[in-house]
Amino acid sequence: MSHLIQGWKTAKQRGKKSNRIPPFAPSQKEQEFYKKYCERVAKSSSLPKRALILGATPELRDIAIGAGLESVAVDISEEMMKKFSVFMEKQEDVLDKKIIKNWLEMDLPPGHFGLIMGDASLNNLATIEDNEKMVEICGNILARGGYFVMRQIFYTEDYDGYTDxxxxxxxxxxxxxxxxxxxxxxxxxxxxxxxxxxxxxxxxxxxxxxxxxxxxxxxxxxxxxxxxxxxxxxxxxxSFYPKYEFVKMAEYRKFKLLEEYHDKQFLFSNYLFMMCLVKL
Ligand SMILES: C[S@@+](CC[C@H](N)C(=O)[O-])C[C@H]1O[C@@H](n2cnc3c(N)ncnc32)[C@H](O)[C@@H]1O
Known part of the structure; x- marks a missing residue:
């Protein structure tokens, strides 16, 4: 099974301001992690001042724009893009760019971005093939030395959670x-x-x-x-990868794991956590 385009059936609930809280949206501390890498790109003399957002996540678009980067949000759902745009502080900003498209079919130039951010984005892809293709696409459109920062579900060996x-x-x-x-x-x-x-x-x-x-x-x-x-x-x-399998898959595709971040205030940070990969 490859390239399964999946419907997003929670637009109604996700489109509520009251649900812009963890686990659905990144916490304040997780937003700081995204921000740290946006600011690094903004200060870099070699990286393009552009951030790709995989999805319409309003917090990430505001963070990128706040750091002075162009934010290019790509989402397959026009409804999600519209609903999430309303929650942005910088929704009218000239740096806020929106594209309605499947991530697997994006037509963007090589090395175009200094940073890619995705909040539980790759978890929405159904197959290993699609995850591999997505990481390859990201590696292509990201400039060398650029960052791929994500928060997503990874199973780890240290935590099984409540199995009953x-x-x-x-x-x-x-x-x-x-x-x-x-x-x-x-x-x-x-x-x-x-x-x-x-x-x-x-x-x-x-x-x-x-x-x-x-x-x-x-x-x-x-x-x-x-x-x-x-x-x-x-x-x-x-798709919920075991962490080591995801890192292995990404490192095989010219990325290197730079940093992991767990916001320890939640039990779920054991398996919904952040990672920054750098493009070699
Ligand atoms: C980024 S994810 C997770 C939600 C996120 N944690 C949040 O609330 O900010 C959800 C978004 O990804 C979009 N999406 C899912 N699969 C996609 C695909 N293959 N291409 C483009 N957008 C996709 C959905 O339409 C939805 O808006």
Whole structure:
């Protein structure tokens, strides 16, 4: 299965200002990490003063423009682009450029960007082939010495999370974990054995939401808890790489891992975290 173009079914929820919080949007500290690399590009004498944003993420576009870079946001969904643009502080800025296109079909010149930023972007690609193609495209349009900064889901060897839904529900009810961590553990870890393939790194998000619906019918979670989770329902096939496999794949394609960043305020920062790769 290659180049599967996937619908983005959560536009309604994602298009709400109240949801511009982690895990859906980068935290303040994560925004600082993106900003650090934007400022490096702005100060560099050799890198193009241009940032590619994979998606319409308003915070990233504001950060790039704030650093004095041209922001080129590419999103397949016109609806997401429109909804997210409204949340920008710098939405009328001349440096804010928008392109409606599939990332895998972008037609941009080689070495055009000093920086690429993606907030859980590559997780939206369904196959290993598409991830590899995407990293190759990024390597081509990024100038040598440029940065690819991302926040996304990576499985690591250090953290398995809550593999039993009963345990995560219990700890949430006992106020040991926040709603955000409860949501993320159910969404990413509790049903991993049923919906994830360690061979092709595909994670069937549609199936997870079906399983969450089942634990509601069985009475493990309440109707209001289910409804809050279900507002983020989607039917994507995500790809969640083990971290070392992703780094290996990118390093094979002329990138080098420069830095990793975990905002330790959330449990989910164990598997939704940041990475900066440099183009060699
Ligand atoms: C960047 S991701 C994750 C959302 C992000 N964390 C946020 O809320 O800022 C979601 C965006 O990627 C877009 N998208 C998904 N697959 C795409 C593709 N192949 N090409 C272009 N845009 C895509 C979707 O339309 C959606 O707007």
């Amino acid at each position: 839904p009963r345990a995560v529900v219990g700890d949430y009810r006992a106020n040991k974990i926040s709603w955000e961590d409860f949501f993320m553990e159910l969404r990413i870890n509790s049903f991993k054995d049923k919906v994830y393939s360690s061979k092709n790194f595909q994670y069937d998000a549609g199936k997870v939401f079906d399983l969450i619906e089942e634990i509601c019918k069985d009475g493990l979670i309440t109707k209001p808890e289910y409804e809050r989770i279900n507002t983020f329902r989607n039917n994507l096939i995500n």
